[in-house]
Amino acid sequence: MTAVRTAPVTATPPADQPPVPPDRRRVPYLLLLPGLLWLAVFFVVPLFTLVSTSLQTGSLEEGYALTFSWSTYGGVWTTYGRQLLRSFCYAGSATVLALLIGYPLAYAIAFKAQRWRNVMLVLVVAPFFTSFLLRTLAWKIVLADDGWVVGTLQAVGLVSDTGRLLATPAAVVLGLTYNFLPFMVLPLYASLEKMDPLLLEAASDLHATPMTAFRTVTWPLSLPGVVAGTLLTFIPAAGDYVNVQFLGTPTSQMIGNVIESRFLTVLDYPAAAALSITVMAAVLVLVLAYVRRVGARELL
Amino acid sequence: MTRSTHQRGAIRFDGSLSRRGFLRALGVGGAVLTAGPLLAACGTEGTGRTGAAAGNGDPRKLAWSNWPLYLDTSDGDDTAHPTLTAFTKKTGIEVTYTEDVNDNDEFFGKISPMLRAGRSTGRDVVVLTDWMAARMIRLGYVETLDRANIPNSKNLLASYENVPFDQGRQYSLPWQSGIAGIGYNPKSLGREIAEVDDLFKPDLKGRLTMLTEMRDTMGLLLLSIGTSPEDHTMADYKKAIAKLQKVVDQGYVRSFTGNEYAADLASRNILAAIGWSGDVLQLQADDPDMQLVVPGDGGMLWSDNLMVPKGAGNKAGAEKLIDFYYDPRIAAEVAAYVNYVTPVRGAQEAMKDVAPELADNELIFPTEDTLATLHSFKVLDEGEEKEYQDMFLKVIGA
Numbered sequence: 001m002t003a004v005r006t007a008p009v010t011a012t013p014p015a016d017q018p019p020v021p022p023d024r025r026r027v028p029y030l031l032l033l034p035g036l037l038w039l040a041v042f043f044v045v046p047l048f049t050l051v052s053t054s055l056q057t058g059s060l061e062e063g064y065a066l067t068f069s070w071s072t073y074g075g076v077w078t079t080y081g082r083q084l085l086r087s088f089c090y091a092g093s094a095t096v097l098a099l100l101i102g103y104p105l106a107y108a109i110a111f112k113a114q115r116w117r118n119v120m121l122v123l124v125v126a127p128f129f130t131s132f133l134l135r136t137l138a139w140k141i142v143l144a145d146d147g148w149v150v151g152t153l154q155a156v157g158l159v160s161d162t163g164r165l166l167a168t169p170a171a172v173v174l175g176l177t178y179n180f181l182p183f184m185v186l187p188l189y190a191s192l193e194k195m196d197p198l199l200l201e202a203a204s205d206l207h208a209t210p211m212t213a214f215r216t217v218t219w220p221l222s223l224p225g226v227v228a229g230t231l232l233t234f235i236p237a238a239g240d241y242v243n244v245q246f247l248g249t250p251t252s253q254m255i256g257n258v259i260e261s262r263f264l265t266v267l268d269y270p271a272a273a274a275l276s277i278t279v280m281a282a283v284l285v286l287v288l289a290y291v292r293r294v295g296a297r298e299l300l
Numbered sequence: 301m302t303r304s305t306h307q308r309g310a311i312r313f314d315g316s317l318s319r320r321g322f323l324r325a326l327g328v329g330g331a332v333l334t335a336g337p338l339l340a341a342c343g344t345e346g347t348g349r350t351g352a353a354a355g356n357g358d359p360r361k362l363a364w365s366n367w368p369l370y371l372d373t374s375d376g377d378d379t380a381h382p383t384l385t386a387f388t389k390k391t392g393i394e395v396t397y398t399e400d401v402n403d404n405d406e407f408f409g410k411i412s413p414m415l416r417a418g419r420s421t422g423r424d425v426v427v428l429t430d431w432m433a434a435r436m437i438r439l440g441y442v443e444t445l446d447r448a449n450i451p452n453s454k455n456l457l458a459s460y461e462n463v464p465f466d467q468g469r470q471y472s473l474p475w476q477s478g479i480a481g482i483g484y485n486p487k488s489l490g491r492e493i494a495e496v497d498d499l500f501k502p503d504l505k506g507r508l509t510m511l512t513e514m515r516d517t518m519g520l521l522l523l524s525i526g527t528s529p530e531d532h533t534m535a536d537y538k539k540a541i542a543k544l545q546k547v548v549d550q551g552y553v554r555s556f557t558g559n560e561y562a563a564d565l566a567s568r569n570i571l572a573a574i575g576w577s578g579d580v581l582q583l584q585a586d587d588p589d590m591q592l593v594v595p596g597d598g599g600m601l602w603s604d605n606l607m608v609p610k611g612a613g614n615k616a617g618a619e620k621l622i623d624f625y626y627d628p629r630i631a632a633e634v635a636a637y638v639n640y641v642t643p644v645r646g647a648q649e650a651m652k653d654v655a656p657e658l659a660d661n662e663l664i665f666p667t668e669d670t671l672a673t674l675h676s677f678k679v680l681d682e683g684e685e686k687e688y689q690d691m692f693l694k695v696i697g698a
Binding site for chain 1: 403548563696
């Protein structure tokens with residue numbers, strides 16, 4: 001009997017309410033269309049070919065054929081598991097560092113900067129005005145063996161006299177932190193900026209120390225920003241290969257470097273595809289675990 | 301020397317960035333995109349099949365793909381190439397010159413789908429390194445050159461005539477060559493380097509880089525264990541890999557690089573590098589003490605080769621172009637700019653007019669004695685290639 005109920009609504013709308021033109025009802029779908037098309041063409045289709053490539057066997061000269069060979073996955077895990085774990089370790093360290101640097105910065109911009117706020121936001125984004133590659137290469141000059149940074153650290157004994165910063169894992173983590181810091185700061189700023197400062201006044205009226213107020217009011221309210229910022233930092237950092245290429249050594253190669261060389265140098269497309277899928281799956285699992293633990297309870 | 305401050309993979313002397321390294325890294329993104337067509341079909345067809353027929357192009361037009369900074373430019377205008385203008389004036393053929401070869405693998409990824417499908421690549425002349433030229437020839441992707449249409453090819457130096465991948469040079473002619481050896485400044489290091497094993501001393505720990513180009517790095521290591529890169533067994537190669545692994549584990553090798561090493565060498569982040577002659581020659585302009593040593597056990601010689609891909613619209617025009625650049629005077633003008641080894645006989649005499657200060661430079665005009673100590677890497681089939689690369693990449697960490 002539902003037809004009876006709905007039919008009059010569409011057929012004879014109340015006189016005082018103009019009928020919804022059919023064109024208007026299509027609007028939401030039309031709005032979704034470009035995004036969906038984009039996703040379909042540039043994400044779903046490539047993902048499908050990626051999966052299919054990863055299950056192929058063969059060689060460049062004989063051609064690759066789909067044989068549903070899952071052994072490639074086991075092979076890449078045993079061979080490149082170390083690089084994969086290392087990538088997550090570097091990306092994790094960079095994310096923690098970026099949070100430690102980014103949170104006070106976002107806090108300062110949101111609450112203390114006042115009329116400098118826009119200037120500071122522009123400064124946060126400013127590095128993006130130059131190429132990612134140039135920014136990374138600039139670190140080679142900053143961290144040069146004969147440069148003042150290494151010289152100063154050697155003088156205070158933090159780096160041994162023959163030690164270096166360039167071509168060490170520390171330089172890689174530093175480069176990752178630097179390159180992805182804006183992705184941490186901006187979501188943090190967005191969530192802190194929305195916060196009503198009166199809540200902090202209320203907390204202090206209730207005899208909360210500034211520390212307690214931060215712990216019970218500011219931090220929980222900024223959690224959506226923390227989750228967004230850490231994800232936006234961690235995920236691209238885990239797949240990065242440029243920082244290692246310029247700032248790392250042979251023993252600090254990340255999974256991105258392996259995928260690049262599989263694809264371009266060895267032309268071993270199945271292994272490269274299997275590695276890409278493995279990385280995607282691993283990131284997905286990590287992210288889900290993280291969001292369930294930190295995000296879901298506090299955000300929902 | 302202002303004309304010679306650019307070259308294939310030039311280094312900027314502010315110590316910041318090698319253009320080829322930059323383009324190469326940028327190119328990776330593009331290459332992944334260009335690899336798309338290869339992956340688009342689930343199950344690609346083998347590349348063993350050929351069948352491109354020469355198209356009917358306009359005989360007055362020619363498309364040439366080359367590496368960046370690998371052809372002379374006029375002062376103040378990087379897009380004007382004096383020798384190319386002279387060619388157009390002489391033959392009436394309009395040349396579209398594109399610097400779109402940033403990386404052998406990437407470029408192969410770009411043109412191979414067309415060649416495999418038997419379609420034209422839209423290019424009449426391409427320039428690729430020996431081992432990639434070998435692959436192109438093996439796959440049948442290259443037109444046979446009619447040497448009768450290239451009379452100047454008689455100027456090809458004898459040592460280049462019979463390369464393992466193209467006996468008698470039926471498909472390819474070298475554009476420029478380069479030596480892979482050891483680049484260093486004896487004054488900064490405080491001692492002389494005569495052979496590869498001199499690199500593995502405490503003062504170079506972490507201050508040494510090697511090339512990601514497997515054939516150059518492994519070629520020198522193979523020579524250092526007393527075998528030859530042209531003729532060695534898998535056991536020899538494994539021995540050389542073990543040696544490389546040992547020095548990497550001991551922390552000697554700071555990184556494996558494209559030609560970014562040149563900037564590090566200039567800024568003294570590193571004190572020695574396995575590097576290429578053209579790069580080191582560029583560094584000499586700023587630091588006259590910088591030198592390239594061909595190790596006592598021997599060095600590597602590679603070439604980039606001019607080839608006409610299958611399906612080229614204007615093969616006759618391409619042969620005219622190659623003929624033009626085999627004129628000693630023109631070859632000297634190019635060499636004065638790119639600073640690599642020229643394979644053209646008579647270019648050294650012509651250089652006395654073009655740029656007298658370079659006429660006696662051993663890195664552009666190696667003597668017969670030096671040439672005799674230079675080696676090329678043996679031709680690898682696809683399976684060997686993969687095995688060799690796998691072992692090498694494992695050591696360099698990728």
